[in-house]
Amino acid sequence: MRHDALSVRAARRPPLTVGIEEELLLIDPVTRELSPRGTELVRETVGALGDRTGAELTRYQVKLRTGPHICLREADEQIRDARRTLADSADRLGLRIASTGTPVQAPTGPVLFTPGARYAQSVAHYRALDDEQVVCACHIHVGMPDPRAAVQVSNHLRPWLPVLTALTANSPFWTGRDTGYASWRTTSWGRWPVAGPPPYLESAAHLDELVQTLIRAEALVDRAGLYWDIRPSHHLPTLEVRVADAALTPDDSILLAAVVRALAATALTAIQAGEPAPRPVPELLRAACWRAARDGLSGRGIDLSTGRLVAQRTLAERLLRYVAPALERHGDLGLVRSHWRRLRTVGTGADRQRAAYQRRSSTNDLIDYIIAVSCPP
Numbered sequence: 001m002r003h004d005a006l007s008v009r010a011a012r013r014p015p016l017t018v019g020i021e022e023e024l025l026l027i028d029p030v031t032r033e034l035s036p037r038g039t040e041l042v043r044e045t046v047g048a049l050g051d052r053t054g055a056e057l058t059r060y061q062v063k064l065r066t067g068p069h070i071c072l073r074e075a076d077e078q079i080r081d082a083r084r085t086l087a088d089s090a091d092r093l094g095l096r097i098a099s100t101g102t103p104v105q106a107p108t109g110p111v112l113f114t115p116g117a118r119y120a121q122s123v124a125h126y127r128a129l130d131d132e133q134v135v136c137a138c139h140i141h142v143g144m145p146d147p148r149a150a151v152q153v154s155n156h157l158r159p160w161l162p163v164l165t166a167l168t169a170n171s172p173f174w175t176g177r178d179t180g181y182a183s184w185r186t187t188s189w190g191r192w193p194v195a196g197p198p199p200y201l202e203s204a205a206h207l208d209e210l211v212q213t214l215i216r217a218e219a220l221v222d223r224a225g226l227y228w229d230i231r232p233s234h235h236l237p238t239l240e241v242r243v244a245d246a247a248l249t250p251d252d253s254i255l256l257a258a259v260v261r262a263l264a265a266t267a268l269t270a271i272q273a274g275e276p277a278p279r280p281v282p283e284l285l286r287a288a289c290w291r292a293a294r295d296g297l298s299g300r301g302i303d304l305s306t307g308r309l310v311a312q313r314t315l316a317e318r319l320l321r322y323v324a325p326a327l328e329r330h331g332d333l334g335l336v337r338s339h340w341r342r343l344r345t346v347g348t349g350a351d352r353q354r355a356a357y358q359r360r361s362s363t364n365d366l367i368d369y370i371i372a373v374s375c376p377p
Contacts (some may be wrong), residue, residue, distance in 0.1 A: 013268065017068035017143035017260045017328055019238070020079055020253055021205040023136035024086070024102055024374070026060055027096045032367040034060040034103055034111040034134065035095050045089040052082055057119055058134050059112045060103070062086065067236075068143060070237055072261075075138065078256045080376075099374040100187035101171025102135050102355070104273035104367050116219075118251040129192065135185040136246035137251055138168065140260040141238035145171055149268065150232035150239045154198055155277035156267035159241050159304050161229050163319045164290035168244035168256055169294055169296035170349025176363055182296025185245050186289070189227070193219040196324030197285050198228035200277070207232065229289075239264060248349035249373050255339040258332040262323035264303045265330065280304040297348050313344070370371050 014145035026035045027063035045053050045062075054063050057331040064082045069075040081084055083097070083205040090097050099364045111131045113119050123130045169182035181187055191264060201207050214220040235298050247253040267277075280288075282306075288302035292312065295301070301312040320327075327333040346352060356369035 007191070013265075015070045016220070016261050016265055016268075017070055017238075017367075018075060018257050019038075019068045019141040020075060020257050021063060021065040021139040021141065022083075022099065022253060023063045023138070024078065024083075024315065025098045025100065025134075025136060026062060026090065027086060027098050027367060027371060029094075029152055029371070031095045032364050033105055036060055036107075037093060037095060038062045041086070041090055041095065045086055046094060048085050048089070052088065054213075055114045057114060057122065057130065058107075059114055060134055061136060062097070067140070067362075072254060072258055072330070072335065076250060079253055082248045083375045086356065096371045097374055098367065098370045099246045099248055100173075100349070100370050101183060102174045102188070103177065104173045104363050104370070106175040109136060116224075118224075118280050121221055122225070125218070127191075127262055129132060132188055132191075135171070135188055137185065137189075137242055138244040138247045138256060139234060140240070140241045140244075140257050141233060142261050144232070144237055144263040144264075145268075146237075147207075147232060149271070151201045151204050151207055152266050152271050153239055153267040154230045155200055155261055155279075157230055157241065158200070158238075158285065159199055159278045159280050160263060160319055161285070161299055162292040162304075163312070163315050164241070164243045164259070165257070165289055166297045166299075166301060167251065167259070167316055167343070167348065169293065170245040170248050170252070170353070172350040172353055173357070173363070173366065180295050182298075182348065183242060183245050183293040185241075186253050186293035190323060194225065194230060195227040197289060199281075199282075199300065200279055206223050213338060222326060226234070233248075245349065248370070249376065251262065251339060251342070252349060255336060255343070257275040257317070258330075258336050258339075259323060261330060262326035262332065262336075262369065264280045265326035266323050269326070278304075296350050297343065300349060303332060320324050351360065 026033045038059045052065050066075050066078045089098050171183050172184040174184050233240045300309040301315045303310050357366040
C-alpha cells in the first residue's frame with residue numbers, strides 16, 4: 001500500500017523541467033587546429049541565438065544553451081537548431097565546430113583566454129591550471145522546487161556519478177595521442193581545488209557555509225567556480241549536473257538529459273518517502289569515478305555497494321531499471337531505450353572517436369569525423 005501511495009504522489013507531481021548547456025570547440029578546417037575566434041563567432045551568432053550562446057574561458061570555445069523544457073523532443077529540436085545555427089555562422093567565418101570533451105590537437109603557442117574581468121581573475125588565481133582547461137562539458141539543469149530539495153537530490157545522485165561518466169565519455173585524445181582514457185576531460189578537470197563528486201550536504205545552510213569557507217580560504221574565487229559534478233545552481237532554480245563530457249551528437253545530449261531528469265525525479269520520490277540518501281565511502285566513490293573515466297562503458301566499474309568490479313554495462317542497466325518509472329512518467333522511456341540500444345551497438349563518443357581514428361591512424365580524419373557528426377543534417 002505504501003508503495004502504491006508513493007507511486008500516485010509521484011504521478012501527480014508536475015513534470016520536472018530540463019535544460020541543456022553545451023560547450024563546443026572551434027576548428028580551422030584546413031589546419032585542423034583550434035581557432036581562437038570564439039568571441040567573433042559569438043558576435044556573429046548572437047542575432048540568431050541571443051543569450052542562448054556565449055563565450056567561455058578560452059577563445060577556442062563557445063557555449064550553447066536551451067531554455068527549460070518539459071518535453072524532451074522540444075529540447076532536442078532546440079539543441080539541434082542551435083548547433084546548426086552555430087555551424088552556419090562558423091562556416092561564414094571559414095571555421096567549423098566540434099563537440100568533444102578534449103581537443104584532438106592542443107593549442108599552438110600560449111593559450112588565449114577570453115577577455116573579461118572574471119576570466120582574468122581566474123587566470124591570475126589558478127595560474128597554469130587554466131592553461132589545460134581547453135575542455136568541454138555538457139551540463140544538465142533540472143528544475144527544483146527549492147534549495148532544500150536541490151541539496152537533498154544532490155545527495156541521492158552522488159552514487160550514480162561514475163555510471164553517468166561512463167555513459168557520456170567522449171574525450172579519449174589529447175595533444176595528438178590516445179590517452180588510454182575514455183574521458184580524459186574528467187581526469188584533467190579533477191585538478192581543480194573544488195571539483196569531482198560533491199560532498200554529502202546536510203542542508204542548504206551547510207552548502208552556503210561550506211562555499212563561504214572555501215571562498216575565504218581562496219580555494220574558490222566566487223560561487224560560480226564551484227566545479228563539483230553536481231551543484232545547486234547559483235543563479236537559477238535548478239540542480240546542475242556537470243559530470244559529462246561534451247556530447248558527440250545531439251542524440252547523446254538528449255539521452256543524458258532524460259536520464260538525469262529521471263534520476264532527479266526518482267530522488268524526489270525517495271525523499272518524499274523519507275528514504276535516506278546512500279552515503280558511499282568517499283574514497284571508493286572517487287575511485288569509481290576514476291575507473292569510469294579510464295575505461296568508459298566498455299570496461300568494468302566499481303559496484304559501490306560491494307566494492308567489487310563488475311561490467312560497467314551491468315551498472316548502466318541497473319541505473320536504467322532504477323529510473324524506468326520516472327522515465328515513463330515523463331514520456332521518455334521509449335526514447336531512452338532506443339538510445340541505449342544505439343550505445344550498446346556503436347559505443348560511446350570515445351568508442352566512436354577511436355574507431356574513426358583507427359581507420360587510417362589519422363588525427364585529421366578523426367577531427368573531420370567529429371566535425372561531421374557534431375552537427376548532423
